[in-house]
Amino acid sequence: MTVLETLAGWAGSLGGYILPFLFVLVIVIFIHEFGHYIIGRWCGIRVQAFALGFGPELIGFTDSHGTRWKICAVPLGGYVKFFGDSGAASTPDGSALRAMTAEEKAVSFHYQPVWKRAAVVAAGPVANFILAIVVFAAMSYAYGRQIIAPRVDQVIESSAAAKAGMRNNDLVLSIDGQPIESFSDMQRVISTSPGKTLTLVVERAGKEVTLTATPELKVIDTPFGKQRLGMLGIQASRDPADLKFQTLGLGASLKSAVQETWFIVERTGAYVGGLFAGTESADQLSGPIRIAQVSGQVATAGIVALLNLAAILSVSIGLINLVPVPLLDGGHLLFYAFEAARGRPLSERTQEFGFRVGLALVLMLMLFTTFNDVVHLVSL
Structure with a gap:
Protein backbone atom coordinates (compact mmCIF):
# COMPACT_ATOMS: atom_id res chain seq x y z
CA MET A 1 0.00 0.00 0.00
CA GLY A 44 -28.08 32.44 41.01
CA ILE A 45 -24.95 30.27 40.99
CA ARG A 46 -21.76 31.57 39.40
CA VAL A 47 -20.55 29.38 36.53
CA GLN A 48 -16.79 29.41 36.04
CA ALA A 49 -16.49 27.11 33.02
CA PHE A 50 -18.57 25.30 30.42
CA ALA A 51 -16.44 22.69 28.68
CA LEU A 52 -17.00 20.25 25.84
CA GLY A 53 -14.38 17.57 26.34
CA PHE A 54 -11.61 17.18 28.91
CA GLY A 55 -7.93 18.01 29.05
CA PRO A 56 -6.12 20.99 27.52
CA GLU A 57 -8.26 23.78 26.08
CA LEU A 58 -8.17 24.02 22.29
CA ILE A 59 -10.34 27.07 21.81
CA GLY A 60 -12.59 29.17 24.01
CA PHE A 61 -13.86 32.57 25.13
CA THR A 62 -15.05 34.23 28.33
CA ASP A 63 -18.54 35.75 28.32
CA SER A 64 -19.77 38.84 30.16
CA HIS A 65 -20.76 36.75 33.21
CA GLY A 66 -17.20 35.46 33.64
CA THR A 67 -17.95 31.96 32.32
CA ARG A 68 -15.20 30.38 30.23
CA TRP A 69 -16.75 28.50 27.28
CA LYS A 70 -14.23 26.08 25.81
CA ILE A 71 -13.60 23.05 23.65
CA CYS A 72 -11.00 20.67 25.04
CA ALA A 73 -8.69 18.11 23.49
CA VAL A 74 -10.43 14.86 24.59
CA PRO A 75 -14.00 14.94 23.20
CA LEU A 76 -15.43 12.18 25.39
CA GLY A 77 -17.57 14.15 27.76
CA GLY A 78 -17.93 17.61 29.19
CA TYR A 79 -18.56 19.49 32.40
CA VAL A 80 -19.84 22.67 34.01
CA LYS A 81 -17.62 24.03 36.78
CA PHE A 82 -19.51 26.06 39.36
CA PHE A 83 -17.99 28.48 41.84
CA GLY A 84 -16.67 26.40 44.76
CA ASP A 85 -16.04 23.22 42.77
CA SER A 86 -12.58 21.70 43.01
CA GLY A 87 -12.76 20.10 39.56
CA ALA A 88 -14.87 18.86 36.69
CA ALA A 89 -16.79 16.34 38.86
CA SER A 90 -18.31 19.14 41.01
CA THR A 91 -16.56 17.88 44.13
CA PRO A 92 -16.35 20.56 46.84
CA ASP A 93 -13.13 22.42 47.48
CA GLY A 94 -13.22 22.36 51.30
CA SER A 95 -10.47 24.87 52.01
CA ALA A 96 -11.76 27.33 49.42
CA LEU A 97 -15.33 27.02 50.71
CA ARG A 98 -14.28 27.75 54.29
CA ALA A 99 -12.41 30.88 53.20
CA MET A 100 -15.34 32.38 51.27
CA THR A 101 -16.95 35.66 52.19
CA ALA A 102 -20.72 35.95 52.63
CA GLU A 103 -21.03 37.43 49.11
CA GLU A 104 -19.08 34.52 47.61
CA LYS A 105 -21.12 31.94 49.52
CA ALA A 106 -24.30 33.42 48.02
CA VAL A 107 -23.15 32.46 44.49
CA SER A 108 -21.32 29.25 45.39
CA PHE A 109 -22.90 25.96 44.35
CA HIS A 110 -22.09 24.14 47.58
CA TYR A 111 -23.69 26.77 49.83
CA ALA A 142 -42.10 16.56 9.63
CA TYR A 143 -42.19 13.11 8.07
CA GLY A 144 -45.19 11.34 9.58
CA ARG A 145 -44.94 7.59 9.86
CA GLN A 146 -45.49 4.57 7.69
CA ILE A 147 -47.78 1.97 9.22
CA ILE A 148 -48.05 -1.68 8.24
CA ALA A 149 -51.20 -3.39 9.49
CA PRO A 150 -50.48 -6.18 12.04
CA ARG A 151 -51.59 -8.80 9.53
CA VAL A 152 -49.81 -12.14 9.14
CA ASP A 153 -48.64 -12.71 5.58
CA GLN A 154 -46.94 -16.03 6.28
CA VAL A 155 -46.47 -18.33 9.28
CA ILE A 156 -43.08 -20.04 9.36
CA GLU A 157 -43.33 -23.80 9.74
CA SER A 158 -42.62 -25.18 13.25
CA SER A 159 -42.36 -21.66 14.66
CA ALA A 160 -43.95 -20.39 17.87
CA ALA A 161 -46.73 -18.85 15.76
CA ALA A 162 -47.42 -22.17 14.05
CA LYS A 163 -47.57 -23.95 17.40
CA ALA A 164 -50.02 -21.31 18.64
CA GLY A 165 -52.35 -21.95 15.71
CA MET A 166 -51.80 -18.65 13.89
CA ARG A 167 -52.74 -18.65 10.22
CA ASN A 168 -51.97 -16.61 7.14
CA ASN A 169 -54.09 -13.45 6.91
CA ASP A 170 -54.76 -13.29 10.68
CA LEU A 171 -55.04 -9.67 11.84
CA VAL A 172 -53.70 -9.17 15.37
CA LEU A 173 -56.03 -6.93 17.39
CA SER A 174 -54.47 -7.09 20.86
CA ILE A 175 -51.80 -8.81 22.94
CA ASP A 176 -52.46 -9.34 26.64
CA GLY A 177 -55.22 -6.75 26.42
CA GLN A 178 -52.94 -4.13 24.82
CA PRO A 179 -54.39 -2.81 21.53
CA ILE A 180 -52.13 -3.40 18.52
CA GLU A 181 -52.36 -0.82 15.75
CA SER A 182 -49.36 -1.73 13.59
CA PHE A 183 -46.94 -4.53 12.85
CA SER A 184 -44.20 -2.57 14.63
CA ASP A 185 -46.40 -2.38 17.77
CA MET A 186 -46.66 -6.16 17.66
CA GLN A 187 -42.90 -6.56 17.09
CA ARG A 188 -42.12 -4.49 20.18
CA VAL A 189 -44.32 -6.58 22.43
CA ILE A 190 -43.12 -9.88 20.98
CA SER A 191 -39.41 -8.98 20.95
CA THR A 192 -39.46 -7.99 24.62
CA SER A 193 -41.33 -11.12 25.76
CA PRO A 194 -39.13 -14.16 25.02
CA GLY A 195 -40.38 -17.24 26.86
CA LYS A 196 -43.50 -15.44 28.12
CA THR A 197 -46.93 -16.84 27.32
CA LEU A 198 -49.01 -14.15 25.60
CA THR A 199 -52.73 -13.98 24.87
CA LEU A 200 -53.40 -12.78 21.33
CA VAL A 201 -56.77 -11.78 19.95
CA VAL A 202 -56.82 -12.01 16.15
CA GLU A 203 -59.44 -11.33 13.53
CA ARG A 204 -59.94 -14.32 11.27
CA ALA A 205 -62.59 -14.41 8.53
CA GLY A 206 -64.53 -11.64 10.26
CA LYS A 207 -64.49 -13.31 13.69
CA GLU A 208 -62.34 -12.76 16.77
CA VAL A 209 -60.20 -15.73 17.81
CA THR A 210 -58.15 -15.93 21.02
CA LEU A 211 -54.76 -17.67 20.87
CA THR A 212 -51.89 -18.21 23.29
CA ALA A 213 -48.32 -17.98 22.01
CA THR A 214 -44.89 -18.10 23.60
CA PRO A 215 -42.20 -16.17 21.64
CA GLU A 216 -39.00 -18.16 21.17
CA LEU A 217 -35.72 -16.68 22.33
CA LYS A 218 -33.40 -15.83 19.45
CA VAL A 219 -29.93 -14.27 19.66
CA ILE A 220 -29.46 -11.69 16.90
CA ASP A 221 -26.21 -9.97 15.87
CA THR A 222 -26.51 -6.17 15.80
CA PRO A 223 -23.96 -3.32 15.50
CA PHE A 224 -24.13 -3.00 19.31
CA GLY A 225 -23.54 -6.70 19.89
CA LYS A 226 -25.76 -9.73 20.35
CA GLN A 227 -29.36 -9.09 21.39
CA ARG A 228 -31.72 -11.63 22.90
CA LEU A 229 -35.15 -11.14 21.33
CA GLY A 230 -38.48 -12.92 21.33
CA MET A 231 -39.79 -14.10 17.96
CA LEU A 232 -43.05 -15.72 16.82
CA GLY A 233 -41.99 -16.64 13.31
CA ILE A 234 -44.35 -14.61 11.12
CA GLN A 235 -43.87 -12.26 8.20
CA ALA A 236 -45.56 -8.91 7.73
CA SER A 237 -48.19 -8.39 5.10
CA ARG A 238 -46.98 -7.23 1.69
CA ASP A 239 -50.44 -6.26 0.50
CA PRO A 240 -50.46 -2.56 -0.51
CA ALA A 241 -53.86 -2.27 1.17
CA ASP A 242 -52.19 -2.98 4.53
CA LEU A 243 -49.66 -0.18 4.08
CA LYS A 244 -50.59 3.39 4.86
CA PHE A 245 -48.86 6.69 5.57
CA GLN A 246 -50.02 8.65 8.60
CA THR A 247 -49.40 12.36 9.13
CA LEU A 248 -49.25 13.54 12.74
CA GLY A 249 -50.17 16.87 14.27
CA LEU A 250 -48.08 18.55 16.92
CA GLY A 251 -49.95 16.98 19.84
CA ALA A 252 -49.86 13.48 18.35
CA SER A 253 -46.17 13.90 17.51
CA LEU A 254 -45.35 14.86 21.09
CA LYS A 255 -47.36 11.93 22.43
CA SER A 256 -45.58 9.54 20.07
CA ALA A 257 -42.19 11.03 21.07
CA VAL A 258 -42.89 10.58 24.79
CA GLN A 259 -43.96 6.98 24.15
CA GLU A 260 -40.79 6.33 22.13
CA THR A 261 -38.60 7.83 24.85
CA TRP A 262 -40.34 5.82 27.55
CA PHE A 263 -39.94 2.64 25.51
CA ILE A 264 -36.16 3.19 25.42
CA VAL A 265 -36.13 3.86 29.17
CA GLU A 266 -38.21 0.75 29.84
CA ARG A 267 -36.10 -1.50 27.62
CA THR A 268 -32.86 -0.17 29.11
CA GLY A 269 -34.16 -0.82 32.61
CA ALA A 270 -35.22 -4.33 31.62
CA TYR A 271 -31.78 -4.96 30.10
CA VAL A 272 -29.96 -3.80 33.24
CA GLY A 273 -32.26 -5.92 35.35
CA GLY A 274 -31.53 -8.85 33.03
CA LEU A 275 -27.80 -8.34 33.54
CA PHE A 276 -28.17 -8.77 37.29
CA ALA A 277 -30.55 -11.70 36.81
CA GLY A 278 -28.15 -13.37 34.38
CA THR A 279 -30.64 -13.42 31.49
CA GLU A 280 -28.87 -10.76 29.42
CA SER A 281 -25.35 -10.67 28.02
CA ALA A 282 -22.92 -7.87 28.91
CA ASP A 283 -21.50 -7.83 25.38
CA GLN A 284 -24.22 -5.33 24.42
CA LEU A 285 -22.49 -2.70 26.57
CA SER A 286 -20.76 -0.39 24.09
CA GLY A 287 -18.09 2.26 24.36
CA PRO A 288 -16.92 5.11 22.13
CA ILE A 289 -15.34 2.86 19.49
CA ARG A 290 -18.54 1.00 18.67
CA ILE A 291 -20.65 4.15 18.94
CA ALA A 292 -18.31 5.79 16.40
CA GLN A 293 -18.68 2.78 14.12
CA VAL A 294 -22.48 2.83 14.35
CA SER A 295 -22.53 6.61 13.84
CA GLY A 296 -20.59 6.17 10.61
CA GLN A 297 -22.95 3.46 9.41
CA VAL A 298 -26.05 5.45 10.31
Whole structure:
Protein backbone atom coordinates (compact mmCIF):
# COMPACT_ATOMS: atom_id res chain seq x y z
CA MET A 1 0.00 0.00 0.00
CA THR A 2 1.37 3.40 -0.99
CA VAL A 3 1.56 6.42 1.29
CA LEU A 4 -1.22 8.08 -0.72
CA GLU A 5 -3.48 5.06 -0.30
CA THR A 6 -2.83 5.05 3.46
CA LEU A 7 -3.64 8.76 3.73
CA ALA A 8 -6.79 8.23 1.67
CA GLY A 9 -7.85 5.45 4.06
CA TRP A 10 -7.33 7.71 7.05
CA ALA A 11 -9.29 10.50 5.39
CA GLY A 12 -12.13 8.09 4.68
CA SER A 13 -12.19 6.97 8.30
CA LEU A 14 -12.23 10.58 9.46
CA GLY A 15 -15.16 11.52 7.27
CA GLY A 16 -17.04 8.26 7.61
CA TYR A 17 -16.75 7.52 11.33
CA ILE A 18 -15.11 10.24 13.42
CA LEU A 19 -17.08 13.22 12.13
CA PRO A 20 -20.55 11.60 12.51
CA PHE A 21 -19.48 10.34 15.95
CA LEU A 22 -18.42 13.83 17.03
CA PHE A 23 -21.63 15.30 15.59
CA VAL A 24 -23.77 12.94 17.67
CA LEU A 25 -21.62 13.22 20.80
CA VAL A 26 -21.37 17.01 20.78
CA ILE A 27 -25.15 17.41 20.49
CA VAL A 28 -25.86 15.02 23.36
CA ILE A 29 -23.12 16.33 25.66
CA PHE A 30 -23.86 19.99 24.99
CA ILE A 31 -27.55 19.57 25.82
CA HIS A 32 -26.72 17.61 28.99
CA GLU A 33 -24.26 20.21 30.26
CA PHE A 34 -26.49 23.10 29.18
CA GLY A 35 -29.20 21.65 31.43
CA HIS A 36 -26.83 21.94 34.41
CA TYR A 37 -25.70 25.39 33.28
CA ILE A 38 -29.07 27.06 32.71
CA ILE A 39 -30.66 25.82 35.95
CA GLY A 40 -27.50 26.83 37.82
CA ARG A 41 -27.75 30.32 36.38
CA TRP A 42 -31.45 30.52 37.23
CA CYS A 43 -30.56 29.56 40.82
CA GLY A 44 -28.08 32.44 41.01
CA ILE A 45 -24.95 30.27 40.99
CA ARG A 46 -21.76 31.57 39.40
CA VAL A 47 -20.55 29.38 36.53
CA GLN A 48 -16.79 29.41 36.04
CA ALA A 49 -16.49 27.11 33.02
CA PHE A 50 -18.57 25.30 30.42
CA ALA A 51 -16.44 22.69 28.68
CA LEU A 52 -17.00 20.25 25.84
CA GLY A 53 -14.38 17.57 26.34
CA PHE A 54 -11.61 17.18 28.91
CA GLY A 55 -7.93 18.01 29.05
CA PRO A 56 -6.12 20.99 27.52
CA GLU A 57 -8.26 23.78 26.08
CA LEU A 58 -8.17 24.02 22.29
CA ILE A 59 -10.34 27.07 21.81
CA GLY A 60 -12.59 29.17 24.01
CA PHE A 61 -13.86 32.57 25.13
CA THR A 62 -15.05 34.23 28.33
CA ASP A 63 -18.54 35.75 28.32
CA SER A 64 -19.77 38.84 30.16
CA HIS A 65 -20.76 36.75 33.21
CA GLY A 66 -17.20 35.46 33.64
CA THR A 67 -17.95 31.96 32.32
CA ARG A 68 -15.20 30.38 30.23
CA TRP A 69 -16.75 28.50 27.28
CA LYS A 70 -14.23 26.08 25.81
CA ILE A 71 -13.60 23.05 23.65
CA CYS A 72 -11.00 20.67 25.04
CA ALA A 73 -8.69 18.11 23.49
CA VAL A 74 -10.43 14.86 24.59
CA PRO A 75 -14.00 14.94 23.20
CA LEU A 76 -15.43 12.18 25.39
CA GLY A 77 -17.57 14.15 27.76
CA GLY A 78 -17.93 17.61 29.19
CA TYR A 79 -18.56 19.49 32.40
CA VAL A 80 -19.84 22.67 34.01
CA LYS A 81 -17.62 24.03 36.78
CA PHE A 82 -19.51 26.06 39.36
CA PHE A 83 -17.99 28.48 41.84
CA GLY A 84 -16.67 26.40 44.76
CA ASP A 85 -16.04 23.22 42.77
CA SER A 86 -12.58 21.70 43.01
CA GLY A 87 -12.76 20.10 39.56
CA ALA A 88 -14.87 18.86 36.69
CA ALA A 89 -16.79 16.34 38.86
CA SER A 90 -18.31 19.14 41.01
CA THR A 91 -16.56 17.88 44.13
CA PRO A 92 -16.35 20.56 46.84
CA ASP A 93 -13.13 22.42 47.48
CA GLY A 94 -13.22 22.36 51.30
CA SER A 95 -10.47 24.87 52.01
CA ALA A 96 -11.76 27.33 49.42
CA LEU A 97 -15.33 27.02 50.71
CA ARG A 98 -14.28 27.75 54.29
CA ALA A 99 -12.41 30.88 53.20
CA MET A 100 -15.34 32.38 51.27
CA THR A 101 -16.95 35.66 52.19
CA ALA A 102 -20.72 35.95 52.63
CA GLU A 103 -21.03 37.43 49.11
CA GLU A 104 -19.08 34.52 47.61
CA LYS A 105 -21.12 31.94 49.52
CA ALA A 106 -24.30 33.42 48.02
CA VAL A 107 -23.15 32.46 44.49
CA SER A 108 -21.32 29.25 45.39
CA PHE A 109 -22.90 25.96 44.35
CA HIS A 110 -22.09 24.14 47.58
CA TYR A 111 -23.69 26.77 49.83
CA GLN A 112 -27.05 26.60 48.03
CA PRO A 113 -30.06 24.88 49.64
CA VAL A 114 -30.13 21.16 48.95
CA TRP A 115 -33.17 21.46 46.67
CA LYS A 116 -31.35 23.93 44.41
CA ARG A 117 -28.28 21.70 44.15
CA ALA A 118 -30.49 18.71 43.41
CA ALA A 119 -32.34 20.67 40.72
CA VAL A 120 -29.07 21.69 39.05
CA VAL A 121 -27.73 18.14 39.07
CA ALA A 122 -30.99 16.56 37.84
CA ALA A 123 -31.26 19.12 35.04
CA GLY A 124 -28.56 17.39 32.97
CA PRO A 125 -30.33 14.02 32.57
CA VAL A 126 -33.70 15.77 32.24
CA ALA A 127 -32.28 17.84 29.36
CA ASN A 128 -31.22 14.60 27.67
CA PHE A 129 -34.77 13.25 27.86
CA ILE A 130 -36.17 16.55 26.56
CA LEU A 131 -33.73 16.44 23.62
CA ALA A 132 -34.90 12.94 22.70
CA ILE A 133 -38.56 13.95 22.88
CA VAL A 134 -37.95 17.05 20.74
CA VAL A 135 -36.04 15.07 18.08
CA PHE A 136 -38.60 12.24 17.94
CA ALA A 137 -41.49 14.72 17.85
CA ALA A 138 -39.87 16.82 15.12
CA MET A 139 -39.28 13.78 12.92
CA SER A 140 -42.84 12.52 13.43
CA TYR A 141 -44.28 15.96 12.69
CA ALA A 142 -42.10 16.56 9.63
CA TYR A 143 -42.19 13.11 8.07
CA GLY A 144 -45.19 11.34 9.58
CA ARG A 145 -44.94 7.59 9.86
CA GLN A 146 -45.49 4.57 7.69
CA ILE A 147 -47.78 1.97 9.22
CA ILE A 148 -48.05 -1.68 8.24
CA ALA A 149 -51.20 -3.39 9.49
CA PRO A 150 -50.48 -6.18 12.04
CA ARG A 151 -51.59 -8.80 9.53
CA VAL A 152 -49.81 -12.14 9.14
CA ASP A 153 -48.64 -12.71 5.58
CA GLN A 154 -46.94 -16.03 6.28
CA VAL A 155 -46.47 -18.33 9.28
CA ILE A 156 -43.08 -20.04 9.36
CA GLU A 157 -43.33 -23.80 9.74
CA SER A 158 -42.62 -25.18 13.25
CA SER A 159 -42.36 -21.66 14.66
CA ALA A 160 -43.95 -20.39 17.87
CA ALA A 161 -46.73 -18.85 15.76
CA ALA A 162 -47.42 -22.17 14.05
CA LYS A 163 -47.57 -23.95 17.40
CA ALA A 164 -50.02 -21.31 18.64
CA GLY A 165 -52.35 -21.95 15.71
CA MET A 166 -51.80 -18.65 13.89
CA ARG A 167 -52.74 -18.65 10.22
CA ASN A 168 -51.97 -16.61 7.14
CA ASN A 169 -54.09 -13.45 6.91
CA ASP A 170 -54.76 -13.29 10.68
CA LEU A 171 -55.04 -9.67 11.84
CA VAL A 172 -53.70 -9.17 15.37
CA LEU A 173 -56.03 -6.93 17.39
CA SER A 174 -54.47 -7.09 20.86
CA ILE A 175 -51.80 -8.81 22.94
CA ASP A 176 -52.46 -9.34 26.64
CA GLY A 177 -55.22 -6.75 26.42
CA GLN A 178 -52.94 -4.13 24.82
CA PRO A 179 -54.39 -2.81 21.53
CA ILE A 180 -52.13 -3.40 18.52
CA GLU A 181 -52.36 -0.82 15.75
CA SER A 182 -49.36 -1.73 13.59
CA PHE A 183 -46.94 -4.53 12.85
CA SER A 184 -44.20 -2.57 14.63
CA ASP A 185 -46.40 -2.38 17.77
CA MET A 186 -46.66 -6.16 17.66
CA GLN A 187 -42.90 -6.56 17.09
CA ARG A 188 -42.12 -4.49 20.18
CA VAL A 189 -44.32 -6.58 22.43
CA ILE A 190 -43.12 -9.88 20.98
CA SER A 191 -39.41 -8.98 20.95
CA THR A 192 -39.46 -7.99 24.62
CA SER A 193 -41.33 -11.12 25.76
CA PRO A 194 -39.13 -14.16 25.02
CA GLY A 195 -40.38 -17.24 26.86
CA LYS A 196 -43.50 -15.44 28.12
CA THR A 197 -46.93 -16.84 27.32
CA LEU A 198 -49.01 -14.15 25.60
CA THR A 199 -52.73 -13.98 24.87
CA LEU A 200 -53.40 -12.78 21.33
CA VAL A 201 -56.77 -11.78 19.95
CA VAL A 202 -56.82 -12.01 16.15
CA GLU A 203 -59.44 -11.33 13.53
CA ARG A 204 -59.94 -14.32 11.27
CA ALA A 205 -62.59 -14.41 8.53
CA GLY A 206 -64.53 -11.64 10.26
CA LYS A 207 -64.49 -13.31 13.69
CA GLU A 208 -62.34 -12.76 16.77
CA VAL A 209 -60.20 -15.73 17.81
CA THR A 210 -58.15 -15.93 21.02
CA LEU A 211 -54.76 -17.67 20.87
CA THR A 212 -51.89 -18.21 23.29
CA ALA A 213 -48.32 -17.98 22.01
CA THR A 214 -44.89 -18.10 23.60
CA PRO A 215 -42.20 -16.17 21.64
CA GLU A 216 -39.00 -18.16 21.17
CA LEU A 217 -35.72 -16.68 22.33
CA LYS A 218 -33.40 -15.83 19.45
CA VAL A 219 -29.93 -14.27 19.66
CA ILE A 220 -29.46 -11.69 16.90
CA ASP A 221 -26.21 -9.97 15.87
CA THR A 222 -26.51 -6.17 15.80
CA PRO A 223 -23.96 -3.32 15.50
CA PHE A 224 -24.13 -3.00 19.31
CA GLY A 225 -23.54 -6.70 19.89
CA LYS A 226 -25.76 -9.73 20.35
CA GLN A 227 -29.36 -9.09 21.39
CA ARG A 228 -31.72 -11.63 22.90
CA LEU A 229 -35.15 -11.14 21.33
CA GLY A 230 -38.48 -12.92 21.33
CA MET A 231 -39.79 -14.10 17.96
CA LEU A 232 -43.05 -15.72 16.82
CA GLY A 233 -41.99 -16.64 13.31
CA ILE A 234 -44.35 -14.61 11.12
CA GLN A 235 -43.87 -12.26 8.20
CA ALA A 236 -45.56 -8.91 7.73
CA SER A 237 -48.19 -8.39 5.10
CA ARG A 238 -46.98 -7.23 1.69
CA ASP A 239 -50.44 -6.26 0.50
CA PRO A 240 -50.46 -2.56 -0.51
CA ALA A 241 -53.86 -2.27 1.17
CA ASP A 242 -52.19 -2.98 4.53
CA LEU A 243 -49.66 -0.18 4.08
CA LYS A 244 -50.59 3.39 4.86
CA PHE A 245 -48.86 6.69 5.57
CA GLN A 246 -50.02 8.65 8.60
CA THR A 247 -49.40 12.36 9.13
CA LEU A 248 -49.25 13.54 12.74
CA GLY A 249 -50.17 16.87 14.27
CA LEU A 250 -48.08 18.55 16.92
CA GLY A 251 -49.95 16.98 19.84
CA ALA A 252 -49.86 13.48 18.35
CA SER A 253 -46.17 13.90 17.51
CA LEU A 254 -45.35 14.86 21.09
CA LYS A 255 -47.36 11.93 22.43
CA SER A 256 -45.58 9.54 20.07
CA ALA A 257 -42.19 11.03 21.07
CA VAL A 258 -42.89 10.58 24.79
CA GLN A 259 -43.96 6.98 24.15
CA GLU A 260 -40.79 6.33 22.13
CA THR A 261 -38.60 7.83 24.85
CA TRP A 262 -40.34 5.82 27.55
CA PHE A 263 -39.94 2.64 25.51
CA ILE A 264 -36.16 3.19 25.42
CA VAL A 265 -36.13 3.86 29.17
CA GLU A 266 -38.21 0.75 29.84
CA ARG A 267 -36.10 -1.50 27.62
CA THR A 268 -32.86 -0.17 29.11
CA GLY A 269 -34.16 -0.82 32.61
CA ALA A 270 -35.22 -4.33 31.62
CA TYR A 271 -31.78 -4.96 30.10
CA VAL A 272 -29.96 -3.80 33.24
CA GLY A 273 -32.26 -5.92 35.35
CA GLY A 274 -31.53 -8.85 33.03
CA LEU A 275 -27.80 -8.34 33.54
CA PHE A 276 -28.17 -8.77 37.29
CA ALA A 277 -30.55 -11.70 36.81
CA GLY A 278 -28.15 -13.37 34.38
CA THR A 279 -30.64 -13.42 31.49
CA GLU A 280 -28.87 -10.76 29.42
CA SER A 281 -25.35 -10.67 28.02
CA ALA A 282 -22.92 -7.87 28.91
CA ASP A 283 -21.50 -7.83 25.38
CA GLN A 284 -24.22 -5.33 24.42
CA LEU A 285 -22.49 -2.70 26.57
CA SER A 286 -20.76 -0.39 24.09
CA GLY A 287 -18.09 2.26 24.36
CA PRO A 288 -16.92 5.11 22.13
CA ILE A 289 -15.34 2.86 19.49
CA ARG A 290 -18.54 1.00 18.67
CA ILE A 291 -20.65 4.15 18.94
CA ALA A 292 -18.31 5.79 16.40
CA GLN A 293 -18.68 2.78 14.12
CA VAL A 294 -22.48 2.83 14.35
CA SER A 295 -22.53 6.61 13.84
CA GLY A 296 -20.59 6.17 10.61
CA GLN A 297 -22.95 3.46 9.41
CA VAL A 298 -26.05 5.45 10.31
CA ALA A 299 -24.65 8.61 8.68
CA THR A 300 -24.84 6.88 5.29
CA ALA A 301 -28.63 6.84 5.70
CA GLY A 302 -28.76 10.63 6.09
CA ILE A 303 -29.09 13.34 8.71
CA VAL A 304 -32.51 12.16 9.91
CA ALA A 305 -31.13 8.73 10.84
CA LEU A 306 -28.16 10.36 12.56
CA LEU A 307 -30.45 12.61 14.61
CA ASN A 308 -32.51 9.56 15.54
CA LEU A 309 -29.31 7.91 16.83
CA ALA A 310 -28.49 11.07 18.78
CA ALA A 311 -31.93 10.95 20.42
CA ILE A 312 -31.49 7.29 21.41
CA LEU A 313 -28.00 7.95 22.82
CA SER A 314 -29.33 11.02 24.64
CA VAL A 315 -31.82 8.86 26.53
CA SER A 316 -29.08 6.33 27.31
CA ILE A 317 -26.70 9.00 28.63
CA GLY A 318 -29.48 10.54 30.70
CA LEU A 319 -30.20 7.15 32.28
CA ILE A 320 -26.53 6.32 32.87
CA ASN A 321 -26.04 9.62 34.66
CA LEU A 322 -28.94 8.85 36.99
CA VAL A 323 -27.27 5.67 38.25
CA PRO A 324 -26.60 6.29 41.99
CA VAL A 325 -22.82 6.01 41.69
CA PRO A 326 -20.71 8.83 43.19
CA LEU A 327 -19.14 10.96 40.44
CA LEU A 328 -22.26 10.61 38.27
CA ASP A 329 -25.30 12.86 38.67
CA GLY A 330 -27.18 10.04 40.38
CA GLY A 331 -24.42 9.80 42.98
CA HIS A 332 -24.71 13.50 43.77
CA LEU A 333 -28.48 13.13 44.08
CA LEU A 334 -27.95 10.21 46.46
CA PHE A 335 -25.69 12.35 48.66
CA TYR A 336 -28.30 15.13 48.64
CA ALA A 337 -31.00 12.64 49.65
CA PHE A 338 -28.89 11.64 52.66
CA GLU A 339 -28.33 15.31 53.45
CA ALA A 340 -32.05 16.08 53.28
CA ALA A 341 -32.84 13.10 55.54
CA ARG A 342 -30.07 13.86 58.09
CA GLY A 343 -30.44 17.62 58.07
CA ARG A 344 -26.74 18.04 57.31
CA PRO A 345 -24.37 16.92 54.54
CA LEU A 346 -22.19 13.86 54.73
CA SER A 347 -18.67 14.51 56.00
CA GLU A 348 -15.98 15.59 53.55
CA ARG A 349 -14.15 12.35 54.22
CA THR A 350 -17.21 10.23 53.37
CA GLN A 351 -17.88 12.20 50.21
CA GLU A 352 -14.26 11.97 49.11
CA PHE A 353 -14.27 8.21 49.67
CA GLY A 354 -17.50 7.93 47.68
CA PHE A 355 -16.06 9.89 44.77
CA ARG A 356 -12.95 7.69 44.73
CA VAL A 357 -15.11 4.55 44.59
CA GLY A 358 -17.27 6.14 41.91
CA LEU A 359 -14.22 7.05 39.84
CA ALA A 360 -12.94 3.48 40.07
CA LEU A 361 -16.31 2.08 38.97
CA VAL A 362 -16.60 4.49 36.04
CA LEU A 363 -13.05 3.70 34.89
CA MET A 364 -13.74 -0.04 35.11
CA LEU A 365 -16.91 0.39 33.06
CA MET A 366 -15.00 2.40 30.43
CA LEU A 367 -12.31 -0.28 30.23
CA PHE A 368 -14.90 -3.04 29.97
CA THR A 369 -16.91 -1.33 27.21
CA THR A 370 -13.71 -0.54 25.29
CA PHE A 371 -12.70 -4.20 25.57
CA ASN A 372 -16.16 -5.15 24.23
CA ASP A 373 -15.68 -2.75 21.32
CA VAL A 374 -12.29 -4.21 20.42
CA VAL A 375 -13.60 -7.77 20.59
CA HIS A 376 -16.52 -6.77 18.37
CA LEU A 377 -14.21 -5.17 15.78
CA VAL A 378 -11.88 -8.17 15.75
CA SER A 379 -14.83 -10.51 15.18
CA LEU A 380 -16.02 -8.61 12.08
